[in-house]
Amino acid sequence: MNVQRPTSQMLFLLLSSGALACSGRSAENGHEAGAGAGNEAGGGNVATPIDPGDPANFACVLGDCKPIGERIPPKPGPRCPVEEPTENSPCDVDATECSYGDSLTAYCRRYLKCSGGVWTVPPNRPTECPQQPAAQCPAKPPADTHCVASNIDGFVPCEYSAGVTCYCLGNPVGVPGSESQWECYGPPRNGACPEALPNLGDGCDTNGQACHYGIVQLGCHAPYADVYCYQGAWEAATPTCSL
Secondary structure (H helix, E strand, O other): OOOOOOOHHHHHHHHHHHHHHHOOOOOOOOOOOOOOOOOOOOOOOOOOOOOOOOHHHEEEEOOOOOOOOOOOOOEOOOOOOOOOOOOOOEOOOOOOEEEEOOOOOHHHOEEEEEEOOEEEOOOOOOOOOOOOOHHHOOOOOOOOOEEEOOOOOOOOOEEOHHHOEEEOOOOOOOOOOOEEEOEEEEEEOOOOOOOOOOOOOOEOOOOOOEEEOOOOOOOOOOOOOEEEEEOOEEEEOOOOOOO
């Protein structure tokens, strides 16, 4: 039986309801890491995320994060080339979208989409990589300490090891020079979610698994922050944000 891919709007609503359920703050993991791994990759029979309200599938608030042992890293996907293709080089399957790069934020990934038989840069994806000034980011994750918003968009985080990102949003949000508290997040507690936000098109094993990275309370704060494992590949699970 063929099951249609769930729409990004459906996934966005499901993931947003999960974010509200965990209130963006600490919640205990009610499932073992990798729960739901009995769904075979590429099966195509899972039309909605596995338990989208499970807090384990959402970024943990630093201080509440718990080590879970080794995670399964992303692997080559079934549709995106392992090596980043060059723009206007030939491709096989129209509408395939792939991203490349290892930044923790999707702002600084590179995007290509197969359109008309060639790889193109999608017009709704960023072509520049905004980064916080070096002086803005403390040497260690500064969770829950005072900060002053820089001139760079507060939704662009400071990046740290182990998949940790920290945000100084300002108050009011987005006003340079305004004061607020650092908000820091680690990767989802579910071991089926990679430590860092996967690239679009990376391979995955648990068909139907949804993972959310970054600011838990907001479903759309980067080019993409939620991913969904569909037929063996990670896809964006939220609508494209306006940048």
